[in-house]
Amino acid sequence: MQELEKDPEAYHYIEVMACPGGCVGGGGQPIPTTDRIIAKRIAGLYGIDDDATIRRAHENPLAKEFMEQYISSLSAERQQQLQRFE
Structure with missing residues (x-):
């Protein structure tokens, strides 16, 4: 935010991400009913990532x-x- 305040015209687009539980529990996802569901989604995604051939x-x-x-x-x-x- 400090960089933005210095020169706001230097940016065309700013994305802010602050979903509870990360993106897994946030925008565009089914609304979780419990923290347990979010935790299971997170574990599932980490598992998929761990098994991926290309990770970056x-x-x-x-x-x-x-x-x-x-x-x-x-x-x-x-x-x-x-x-x-x-």
Whole structure:
């Protein structure tokens, strides 16, 4: 928030995530009736993640191909605009 206050026009889009129990218990998910249900969902997602072959976006072959074929052809300034995250 301090960076935003310094230069609010530097940002085109700001995403705030503060769902109880993380995204598993928040927006776009079925409304949980108990904390136990949220805990089971969290455990299930961690299990899926543990078993996944690709666990990080930058290791995904399709993402790598996209970066090589599209993003790398853009100017450095445009690359930074599209890839900026904090």
